[in-house]
Amino acid sequence: MSDVLDDDQQVRVRIRGLNKSFGATRALKDVSIDFRAGRVHALLGANGCGKSTLVKILSGYHEPDSGEISPTGHGARERIAFVHQDLGLVPSLSVAENLGLACGFTIRRGAINWREQHRRAQKLLDDYGIATLASEAVGSLGPAHQSMIAIARALNSLPESGGVLVLDEPTARLPVSEVDHLLQMVRRVKARGVAILYITHRLEEVMQVADEVSVLRDGAMVFHGPTSTIDKEKLVGLIVNKAIRPPAARLATAARGIEPLLTVRGLSGIRLRGVDLNVGRGEIVGVAGLVGSGRSELGRLIFGLQKARAGSIRLRHADITNLSTRALVDMGLAYVPQERRSGVFHGLSVAENSVLADFGQLMSRIGIVPARERRAADEVVRSMKVKTESAGTPIENLSGGNQQKVSLGKWLRREVQLLILDEPTQGIDIGARTEIFNTIRGVVETRKIGALVFDSDLDILVDFCDRIIVMCDGQVVGEYHGAELTHETINRAVYKR
Numbered sequence: 001m002s003d004v005l006d007d008d009q010q011v012r013v014r015i016r017g018l019n020k021s022f023g024a025t026r027a028l029k030d031v032s033i034d035f036r037a038g039r040v041h042a043l044l045g046a047n048g049c050g051k052s053t054l055v056k057i058l059s060g061y062h063e064p065d066s067g068e069i070s071p072t073g074h075g076a077r078e079r080i081a082f083v084h085q086d087l088g089l090v091p092s093l094s095v096a097e098n099l100g101l102a103c104g105f106t107i108r109r110g111a112i113n114w115r116e117q118h119r120r121a122q123k124l125l126d127d128y129g130i131a132t133l134a135s136e137a138v139g140s141l142g143p144a145h146q147s148m149i150a151i152a153r154a155l156n157s158l159p160e161s162g163g164v165l166v167l168d169e170p171t172a173r174l175p176v177s178e179v180d181h182l183l184q185m186v187r188r189v190k191a192r193g194v195a196i197l198y199i200t201h202r203l204e205e206v207m208q209v210a211d212e213v214s215v216l217r218d219g220a221m222v223f224h225g226p227t228s229t230i231d232k233e234k235l236v237g238l239i240v241n242k243a244i245r246p247p248a249a250r251l252a253t254a255a256r257g258i259e260p261l262l263t264v265r266g267l268s269g270i271r272l273r274g275v276d277l278n279v280g281r282g283e284i285v286g287v288a289g290l291v292g293s294g295r296s297e298l299g300r301l302i303f304g305l306q307k308a309r310a311g312s313i314r315l316r317h318a319d320i321t322n323l324s325t326r327a328l329v330d331m332g333l334a335y336v337p338q339e340r341r342s343g344v345f346h347g348l349s350v351a352e353n354s355v356l357a358d359f360g361q362l363m364s365r366i367g368i369v370p371a372r373e374r375r376a377a378d379e380v381v382r383s384m385k386v387k388t389e390s391a392g393t394p395i396e397n398l399s400g401g402n403q404q405k406v407s408l409g410k411w412l413r414r415e416v417q418l419l420i421l422d423e424p425t426q427g428i429d430i431g432a433r434t435e436i437f438n439t440i441r442g443v444v445e446t447r448k449i450g451a452l453v454f455d456s457d458l459d460i461l462v463d464f465c466d467r468i469i470v471m472c473d474g475q476v477v478g479e480y481h482g483a484e485l486t487h488e489t490i491n492r493a494v495y496k497r
């Protein structure tokens with residue numbers, strides 16, 4: 001078989017007229033795309049529009065109902081390499097070992113030739129400008145470097161003649177400060193003539209790296225063209241296809257006037273040193289900070305996932321320092337993790353997931369009344385605008401973003417006092433994001449509960465929080481509210497040191 005498609009030397013892989021349905025859901029409708037050498041092709045669309053279905057067809061996980069991928073036979077699939085959100089790296093192994101696991105080991109006299117293995121791994125790293133030693137443990141690298149290793153590993157499996165690299169939301173888990181490193185790598189890969197399919201919800205990145213952009217809506221391609229012919233605003237309109245509601249107004253009252261709900265004093269953990277923090281009733285407080293600032297540790301300490309070494313945490317009048325997570329949930333704390341897969345239970349329906357707010361309830365679910373379950377599911381589906389065929393649909397059949405909405409929605413309908421939200425809208429499309437935060441705002445205000453939001457996306461914090469605290473080196477280094485809440489102010493505070 002020839003290395004390139006006959007009619008266009010630049011097309012590495014071509015898809016034509018792909019259709020895929022799951023029951024009554026038409027996940028892809030007549031989708032055609034050309035993946036061209038040295039071009040970054042961004043694929044955009046709201047949650048559930050069909051992006052992952054397309055990726056799964058490209059990988060051979062799903063067969064299309066009709067349509068064609070060429071070169072035909074296995075030719076196309078051998079030319080496509082994937083980097084999924086879950087990078088599939090083993091943190092305790094070195095970079096060289098991880099690359100060996102995926103690409104094979106060099107054997108000499110019946111044993112692995114480590115010297116050669118390291119040399120080859122280091123060459124691959126150097127070729128792509130990844131400033132890391134092949135001997136380093138993957139777990140000790142920053143998130144952007146881990147992603148780059150996964151990209152290098154994927155590229156290593158492509159044929160010499162070139163292929164297509166599929167990047168599925170490559171920056172979703174990266175702190176803003178690391179996104180640039182990854183985008184630089186994307187540019188380097190592109191410069192070598194690899195075709196890239198770049199799937200994301202982040203339009204900034206599309207404008208920065210993509211040469212062409214396609215937008216899927218309800219499975220159909222509603223736009224395809226060079227990035228230079230479209231702006232961000234038009235893309236949002238194409239993705240969402242309706243007006244986006246503006247963010248709900250933040251609290252007018254200064255933080256001091258609000259009845260206290262959570263009071264943290266002098267809290268210390270492994271990195272955390274003497275943190276003071278208040279969350280008032282009816283207030284949404286954001287926590288900003290770079291990786292290693294202590295942001296996530298603060299969340300873990302409050303939710304009892306880690307023991308405090310000093311200091312106190314009070315929920316209204318109760319001292320909750322170092323209580324077990326179980327006890328804290330009973331007292332009204334809710335923690336929505338950023339990892340959507342740990343927020344929902346596969347094998348159970350949307351309805352069942354809507355009434356489960358913790359593992360304890362999962363174990364005693366024999367007593368759950370279906371009617372109650374159905375009502376809960378209807379409420380979650382309606383308030384979070386979940387795209388699902390029915391409440392009985394298994395949760396794993398929903399798109400990733402819609403699973404995340406169920407994970408969040410089930411907590412919002414519970415009697416909670418304090419919501420701890422870790423990257424709550426990661427993987428959620430730009431249209432649904434505002435709706436979800438407005439729902440959170442509604443719940444927080446009407447029930448007079450509090451919310452603590454950890455997010456690496458400063459725009460999200462600035463748009464939706466009443467107050468933002470900035471952390472650095474395990475300490476609170478700034479607190480902002482009212483007119484001070486601008487992207488520039490918070491950005492400056494986060495990067496100051």
Ligand SMILES: Nc1ncnc2c1ncn2[C@@H]1O[C@H](COP(=O)(O)OP(=O)(O)OP(=O)(O)O)[C@@H](O)[C@H]1O
Nearest residue numbers: 022027047048049050051052053397398399400401
């Ligand atoms: N195995 C399946 N069974 C039934 N329905 C499915 C299955 N996989 C996907 N779907 C449905 O197909 C549609 C497209 O889903 P897909 O996962 O491709 O969306 P997506 O664009 O990747 O969304 P997200 O941005 O949330 O990840 C959705 O309505 C989804 O519920």
